[in-house]
Amino acid sequence: MSALLEQLARRQLVWQGNSQHTAYRAVSSGYAELDQQLAGGFPATGLIDIQTGTGIGELRLLLPYLQQQQSSGRLLVLISPLxxxxxxxxxxxxxxxxxxxxxxxxxxxDALWAAEQCLQSGCCASVLLWQVPLKLAQARRLQLAAEQGAASLILMRRPQQGLSLPVNLSIKLQPHRQGVLLSVQKRKGGWPAAPFLVDMQNRWPGLCFSTEPQWQARRKAS
Amino acid sequence: MALYLYLQFPALQPDSLGCTAAQQLPVAVVNEQHCIVQLNAVAEQRGIALNMALGTAAALCPNLQLLPYQPQLQLNILQSVAQQLYQITADIALDPPDGLYIRLCNMLQLYQGLAGYWQALSHELQLLPYRYYYASGATPFAAKCLARQQLNLLTGEPDTLDAALRCSPLRFSELDTDSQQQLQRLGINTLGQVLALSQAELARRFDSSLLSYLGRLRGSFYHALHYIKPEHSFSRYVELLYDITDTAVFSMPLHSLLLQLEQQLQRINAACHQLQLSLLFRGMPAYQLSIGSAQGEYRAANWLKLCQLQLDKLKLTEPVSGLQLEVTAFVPQQSQSNDLFQPVPGAVSALQLVSLLQARLGYHSVSGLRLQNQHLPELASQRPLPLLAGKAAVAALALRPAFLLAKPERLTEAVEINHGPERLCPNGWELEAQRDYFIGRNSKGQWLWLYRTAQQQWFVQGIFS
Structure with a gap:
C-alpha cells in the first residue's frame, strides 16, 4: 500500500495536506489578528488588490507593512495619490x-507604465497605485514585473464586481468605528475568510471611537 | 636626441565624406580664388592636380563634384584626428590647416623603439579614412619640410635626416615667397645651400624671419608647440543625409553620435549627467531638448533609451535637417556596488529609474517629499526633487491626515467629532486667521480633518486614509 502511495506521490498525483508550502513570503502587517488570518501577513512581492472606499483607514492598515518593506533601503513609490x-x-x-x-x-x-518600470527596476520595495482601471492582461504583466523586481504592487480600487485579477491577495475593506472591517476575497495558497474587525484602537487611538458605553459616559460628563 | 614626426593630411575634407557613393565620384575642394586645394583619389586619376584653376579642372573632368573650402570644418576634423591619436602618443600639436606635429623622442621607450611605435600609430591611422604623408626630423620644422615632400621617411638616424633636409628644395620650407625668390636669384635652390652660409652674412642681407626659421630648423632656437589636451566637453554635429519628419527614424544618426560620446567618455573614465540635443530645421530656429540622467551615464544604449522617451513625446512640424549633440560637463564615473548576498535582478539603480520616469512623464511629475519645520499643514510638506536626503532633525507632528486637499472645501455633511480642537494660528498678530482643527467621521465612515474659522465656518482640509 505504502509503495503504491509513494509511487503516486512521486508522480505528483496525490496532494498531501502536510506538504503545503506557502505561496509567497509574508511580511507582518503589524496587526495580530490580520497576521493570523493571512497566515503571516501581507505578501512581500506580487500584487495586492485592496477594494476600499477612500479615507476609511486603508493606508493606516498598510503603514507598518510599508515601513518594513522600506527598511531594506529600497524605494516606496506612490503613483497618482488622491x-x-x-x-x-x-x-x-x-x-x-x-x-x-x-x-x-x-x-x-502613463501610470501603468510607471508602475511597471518601478516594479521591474529591482530598486523599489513597494508601489502604491490609486484608482487606475486595470485589465486582466495588464494585471498579469504587472504581476510578472513585480516578480522580476521582487517588489509588491498595492492596487487601491473602489469596491467593484467583475473578473478577479491574478493577484496574490485580494481584500475588501469596510468602514468601522473601531478600525476597519476586512474580508479576504482571494489569497494564493489559502482560503477566503469572512469579514472580521481589524482593531486600530491601540495604534491609532485618535482615529477610533472608543467602545460604546465609555463614549456615551464621556459625552454625558461633558 | 630630440625627434619629431610630422603628419600631413592632403585631403581631409574629401576623405571625411563617409558614404561609398562619394568615394567613387571625383571630388575636389575649391577655395575662394577658384583654385583646387584638395582632391580625392578618383579626381587625381582623372588628371586633376592641386592648384589647378577651376575652369581647367572642369574641362578635364565634366562630372567633378565640388565642395567649398571650409576652414572651420577642416580644423574640426584635424582636432578629431588629434584626439584619436592621443590614445597612442602623448605630445601632439596642431598645425592648421592640415598637419600634426608629434614629439616622438619621449614615446620611444614605451613602444620599445621606432618600429613598435610606428606600428601602433599606423594601425590607429588606418582606422581613420584620411590619407596622410609623414616624415620624422630632428626639429618640428625639419620633419614638416620632409613630410611636405611626401617622402614618408621615418628614421632616427641623424645623418640620413640631415642629408634629406639638405637636398630639400626651398619651396617646401616655411620661407615667404619674397625670401625664396631673393635666394633663388642668388643661385640658392636647396636648404642645404642656405644652411651652409654664415649667419652674419645672412643677417646683413635678409630680415630676421629667415634667421629665426633657420635657427628653429637647426634646433638652435627653441620652437614652442602647443600640445593638445583631452577635451572635457563634447560637441558634435551631424548633417542628416535626408530630412527626417518621424522621430523614430532619429535613432540611427543619434546612436552614432552617442557612440562617439561613449568612446570619449570611456577613454577618460567619465560620465555625464546632461545632454543637450538640438534639432535643426531649415526654416525655423533650432529646437533644444535637454536629457538628464540623475546617475551619471556613459553608455550609448542607455542614453538612447532616455532620448527616445523624450523624442516620442515630440510632434515635429517641420522636417529636421541636422542634429547637434552637446555635453558641457563631465563627471568621474562612480562604480555601483551591489548587494553581494541578496542580488536583485534588474541592473537599474534608483537614480536611473528616476531619470527614466522623468524622461517620459516630465520633469515635474516625479518628486520626493520633505518635512519642513512648520506648524501650518500647507507649509509642512514640500515636494522637492526625488531621492534627496533631507534633514532628519524635524520632529513630525502627531495626528495629521495622510492627504491634504489642494484647497479646503466647505463642510456640507454631518460629521461626528472625535478629537479636537487643536488651534493653529499662522502668525501671532493674525488672530482673525486662526483655525480650530477637529477630527471627524462622516456617515460614509471617512475620517476627515476639519477646521472651524474664527467666523464659525467649517471646512474640510484633509483625509485620514
Whole structure:
C-alpha cells in the first residue's frame, strides 16, 4: 500500500495536506489578528488588490507593512495619490521620506507604465497605485514585473464586481468605528475568510471611537 | 636626441565624406580664388592636380563634384584626428590647416623603439579614412619640410635626416615667397645651400624671419608647440543625409553620435549627467531638448533609451535637417556596488529609474517629499526633487491626515467629532486667521480633518486614509 502511495506521490498525483508550502513570503502587517488570518501577513512581492472606499483607514492598515518593506533601503513609490501626501503623517509612521518617490502621471496609461518600470527596476520595495482601471492582461504583466523586481504592487480600487485579477491577495475593506472591517476575497495558497474587525484602537487611538458605553459616559460628563 | 614626426593630411575634407557613393565620384575642394586645394583619389586619376584653376579642372573632368573650402570644418576634423591619436602618443600639436606635429623622442621607450611605435600609430591611422604623408626630423620644422615632400621617411638616424633636409628644395620650407625668390636669384635652390652660409652674412642681407626659421630648423632656437589636451566637453554635429519628419527614424544618426560620446567618455573614465540635443530645421530656429540622467551615464544604449522617451513625446512640424549633440560637463564615473548576498535582478539603480520616469512623464511629475519645520499643514510638506536626503532633525507632528486637499472645501455633511480642537494660528498678530482643527467621521465612515474659522465656518482640509 505504502509503495503504491509513494509511487503516486512521486508522480505528483496525490496532494498531501502536510506538504503545503506557502505561496509567497509574508511580511507582518503589524496587526495580530490580520497576521493570523493571512497566515503571516501581507505578501512581500506580487500584487495586492485592496477594494476600499477612500479615507476609511486603508493606508493606516498598510503603514507598518510599508515601513518594513522600506527598511531594506529600497524605494516606496506612490503613483497618482488622491491628494497631496502629507509628510508629517508618513514621517510619524516611520516611513523614510528620502526613500519615497511620488509620481503624478497625466494619464492612466502613463501610470501603468510607471508602475511597471518601478516594479521591474529591482530598486523599489513597494508601489502604491490609486484608482487606475486595470485589465486582466495588464494585471498579469504587472504581476510578472513585480516578480522580476521582487517588489509588491498595492492596487487601491473602489469596491467593484467583475473578473478577479491574478493577484496574490485580494481584500475588501469596510468602514468601522473601531478600525476597519476586512474580508479576504482571494489569497494564493489559502482560503477566503469572512469579514472580521481589524482593531486600530491601540495604534491609532485618535482615529477610533472608543467602545460604546465609555463614549456615551464621556459625552454625558461633558 | 630630440625627434619629431610630422603628419600631413592632403585631403581631409574629401576623405571625411563617409558614404561609398562619394568615394567613387571625383571630388575636389575649391577655395575662394577658384583654385583646387584638395582632391580625392578618383579626381587625381582623372588628371586633376592641386592648384589647378577651376575652369581647367572642369574641362578635364565634366562630372567633378565640388565642395567649398571650409576652414572651420577642416580644423574640426584635424582636432578629431588629434584626439584619436592621443590614445597612442602623448605630445601632439596642431598645425592648421592640415598637419600634426608629434614629439616622438619621449614615446620611444614605451613602444620599445621606432618600429613598435610606428606600428601602433599606423594601425590607429588606418582606422581613420584620411590619407596622410609623414616624415620624422630632428626639429618640428625639419620633419614638416620632409613630410611636405611626401617622402614618408621615418628614421632616427641623424645623418640620413640631415642629408634629406639638405637636398630639400626651398619651396617646401616655411620661407615667404619674397625670401625664396631673393635666394633663388642668388643661385640658392636647396636648404642645404642656405644652411651652409654664415649667419652674419645672412643677417646683413635678409630680415630676421629667415634667421629665426633657420635657427628653429637647426634646433638652435627653441620652437614652442602647443600640445593638445583631452577635451572635457563634447560637441558634435551631424548633417542628416535626408530630412527626417518621424522621430523614430532619429535613432540611427543619434546612436552614432552617442557612440562617439561613449568612446570619449570611456577613454577618460567619465560620465555625464546632461545632454543637450538640438534639432535643426531649415526654416525655423533650432529646437533644444535637454536629457538628464540623475546617475551619471556613459553608455550609448542607455542614453538612447532616455532620448527616445523624450523624442516620442515630440510632434515635429517641420522636417529636421541636422542634429547637434552637446555635453558641457563631465563627471568621474562612480562604480555601483551591489548587494553581494541578496542580488536583485534588474541592473537599474534608483537614480536611473528616476531619470527614466522623468524622461517620459516630465520633469515635474516625479518628486520626493520633505518635512519642513512648520506648524501650518500647507507649509509642512514640500515636494522637492526625488531621492534627496533631507534633514532628519524635524520632529513630525502627531495626528495629521495622510492627504491634504489642494484647497479646503466647505463642510456640507454631518460629521461626528472625535478629537479636537487643536488651534493653529499662522502668525501671532493674525488672530482673525486662526483655525480650530477637529477630527471627524462622516456617515460614509471617512475620517476627515476639519477646521472651524474664527467666523464659525467649517471646512474640510484633509483625509485620514
Amino acid at each position: 491628494a497631496e501626501p502629507c509628510a508629517d503623517m508618513l514621517c510619524a509612521a516611520g516611513i523614510v521620506l528620502s526613500q519615497l518617490v511620488i509620481i503624478t502621471p497625466k494619464t492612466g496609461k
